[in-house]
Amino acid sequence: MSADPHIDSVDARAVLDRCRDAVTPALREAVARLDHASREQAGYHLGWTELDGRPGTGGGKAVRPALALISAAAADAPSSVGLPGAVAVELVHNFSLLHDDLMDGDTERRHRRTVWAQWGAAAAILTGDALLALAHEVLLETGSPDAARAARLLAATVRELVRGQAEDVAFEQRDDVTVSECLAMAAGKTGSLLATSAAIGSVLAGGSTELTAALQSYGAEVGMAFQLVDDLLGIWGDPAVTGKPVLSDLRSRKMSLPVTYAVHHGGDAGRQLARWLATPGPATEPELRRIAGLVEDGGGRDWAAAEARRRMTLAEKALAGAELPDRPRAELVALGRYLVDREF
Amino acid sequence: MSADPHIDSVDARAVLDRCRDAVTPALREAVARLDHASREQAGYHLGWTELDGRPGTGGGKAVRPALALISAAAADAPSSVGLPGAVAVELVHNFSLLHDDLMDGDTERRHRRTVWAQWGAAAAILTGDALLALAHEVLLETGSPDAARAARLLAATVRELVRGQAEDVAFEQRDDVTVSECLAMAAGKTGSLLATSAAIGSVLAGGSTELTAALQSYGAEVGMAFQLVDDLLGIWGDPAVTGKPVLSDLRSRKMSLPVTYAVHHGGDAGRQLARWLATPGPATEPELRRIAGLVEDGGGRDWAAAEARRRMTLAEKALAGAELPDRPRAELVALGRYLVDREF
Structure with a gap:
């Protein structure tokens, strides 16, 4: 997108590493307070230990805590002001993964x-x-009025996560889910916590309402772009990169965003796709490739890619309209692009 | 116990009714904000609606919200100051029931x-x-520093509930659970939220640390007494009153407090009881009656009854040592006795 020298100078992976190094000790300290069983299971889930007790090989990218730390810097505060928020959003993210894996019946992550x-x-x-x-607890321990506001935001976000996951579960029983229903579900499941992650540091730093709102919009739009790309990768992603089986979302007949688009707006290809979705049962890889072709012919692939780009533009516009220092601005833009600009 | 005229003048059931009437509108208003599915399910769970859409016949006694309202009055504030706390503890109580019923495989409540x-x-x-x-959210919306403290207390309480339930689940796989482990589990599962309910109004009203601590002790001890009585009723309770099958806790071979006591301190009867517990399988009612006799011969029944009385004395002592107005003091004592003085 832009050729802003600030943004080009940012190495998103280095930003993620720096933020993870800053957050991990506080996160470990928080998890250490849990009861024995929760501590053991959370430590394993977070990638800190293996089942045989050996040290783990680490967890995910820790995007949400990174956003929270940069968010405090965006409000002109030391990024450490965002630390309780960073720990809190990572804990909430993992709370939702633990519950979702169970509800979705996923045996591997x-x-x-x-x-x-x-x-x-x-x-x-x-x-x-x-x-x-x-x-x-981690948020409220700081005892500041800003922390209480941050905790309130977090609680509202959890209800959005719940709404999104409840819709996701309900959609599995329906064959008439619309694109806008699917987008609203993704806004709950993915957009809401990224929005809160990008805003919570500013809330903790007492940032202006305008800045907090702009950061929230940025996070929400990045979240939607991320989900659209994730859905594209769920069909056309390289298993070696995604860690999922080839064509995995088609295999499970998931009503992902590109599929839903193609069903509703894909003419004859969409109708063929809908008929296939309505007849459950195992499918061979050649058949799944044919179905991926229907999603493509029905415009689902192009639409999702264009919509992801449009969301990224909205995210960057939200930042462009806000007052924040150059460095966190550049880091946020670079981080958003890194998350979304995966091969698809 | 004491013949205090204040206490004798309190009708505990009337107190519960008054408090429930005060809390229900706020509770309904809060639940109305949930996403569609959660709202429907919570409304049913709380006894407000039946499955066919008819109005429900009401829920439980709402003990926790009553304690929260009286707790504010104990700190010399209008009981309405305790209202967000009352709603919050009732929501947390029902959160734990929903999750526990699933974990315990209970199909009826x-x-x-x-x-x-x-x-x-x-x-x-x-x-x-x-x-x-x-x-x-309900707690933090008031925006006061006291509310943030109350929310922090509530979050710590949830972790205690989790610890207690995790131990309860783990104990099912063990045959060597000690009485003190069993007491610690009950303190988490039952004591912690009653303690917080009895203290949260004072926290919201800015009550002194001493008063809040005394109220917390009162609630914790009442909670333990309540659990002990509940365990006695699980064996010797009248099914018409408890709503559970006769001898239900023995039928499920639950390591309740009287059973655990008898196993460890019941001599020969305890050893016979332990052998029976170690051999699973269905049991006839005459056999269960014989087992109940072993719990009794092993001292489990007398110990649990004495321990419940001891806990009630501790609860009332905690209040006696604190400064609070006569009316809430009398109501708390009356409420505690009402909860615990069931037939056993």
Whole structure:
């Protein structure tokens, strides 16, 4: 997009590494306070330990805590002011992963067994509950009025996550989900916590309402772009990169955004696609390739790619209209592009 | 116990009714904000609606919200100051019921189908999560520093609930659970939220640290007494009163407090009891009656009754040592006695 020298000078991976290094000690300290069982399961889930007790090989990219730290810098505060927020959003993210893996029946995450698959449903429910409660404790311990506002924002976000996941579960039983319903679901499941992550540092730093709102818009739009790209990768992604089986979202007949678009706006290809979706059963890889072709012929691939680009433009516009220092601005833009500009 | 004229003048049931009337509108208003699915399921779970859409016949006694309102009065504030706390503790209580019913595989609660049995596991998980988040929102919306302290207390309490439930689940796989482990589990599952309910109004009203701590002790001890009595009723309670099958806790071979006591301190009867517990399988009612006799011969019944009385004395002592107006003091004592002085 722009050739802003500030943005080009930012190495998004280095930003993520720096932020993860800043957050991990506080995150570990928080998790250490959990009851024995929750601590063990959360440590495994976060990639800190393996099942045999050896140290783990690390977890995810920790995008949400990075956004939270930069968000405080965006409000002209030391990024450490965003630290409780960074820990809290990461805890909430993992609370939702633990519960979602159970609800979705997923036995693997990043090539490792999920907590419910290893320890049972009660473990995943309870450890998730504990992480959610811990997120609020970590935020509220700072004792500032800003922290209370941040905690309120976080609680509202959890309800958005719940709404999105409830819709996701309900959509599996329906064959008439519209594109706008699907977008609203993604806004809940993916957009809401990224929006809050990008805003919570500013809230903790007492940033202006305008700045906080702009950061929230940025995070929400990046979240939508991310989900659109994720859905594209779920069909056309390289298994070696995504870590998922080839054509995985078609295999599970998921009503992802490109599929939903093609069903509703894809003419004859869309009608063929809809008929296939309505007849469950296993499918061969050649058949799945033919179905991917229908999603493409029905315009789902192009639409999702264009919509992802449009969302990224909106995200960057939200930042462009806000007052924040050059460095966090450049880091946010670079981070957003890094997340979304994956091969698809 | 004492013949205090203040206490004798309090009708505990009238106090509960008054408090429920005060809390219900705010509770309904909060639940109305939930996403569609959570709202429907929470409304059913709370006894406000039946499955066919008819109005429900009401929920439980709403003990926790009553304690929260009286707690504010104990700190010399209008009980309405405790209202967000009352709503929050009732939401947290129901969050834990929704999740526990699923984990415990209970298909009925108060002769009605549980949410997971009716709508599936995902529904119970998500509606529980939503109620927990909503509890924090309701508290934090008041925007006062006291509210932030109350929310922090509530989050710590949720972690105690989680610890207690995790231990309860783990104990099912063990045959060597000690009485003190069993007491610690009950302190988490039952004591912690009653302690917080009895203290949260004072926190919201800016009550002194001493008063809040005394109220917390009172609630914690009442909670333990309540659990001990509940365990006694689980063996010797009248099914017509408890709503559970006769001898239900023995039928499920639950390591309740009287059973655990008898196993460890009951001599020969305790050893016979332990052998029976170690051999699973269905049991006839005469056999269960014989087992109840072993718990009694092993001292489990007398110990639990004495321990419940001791806990009530501690609860009332905690209040006696604190400064609070006569009316809330009398109401708290009366409420505690009402909860615990059931037939056993």
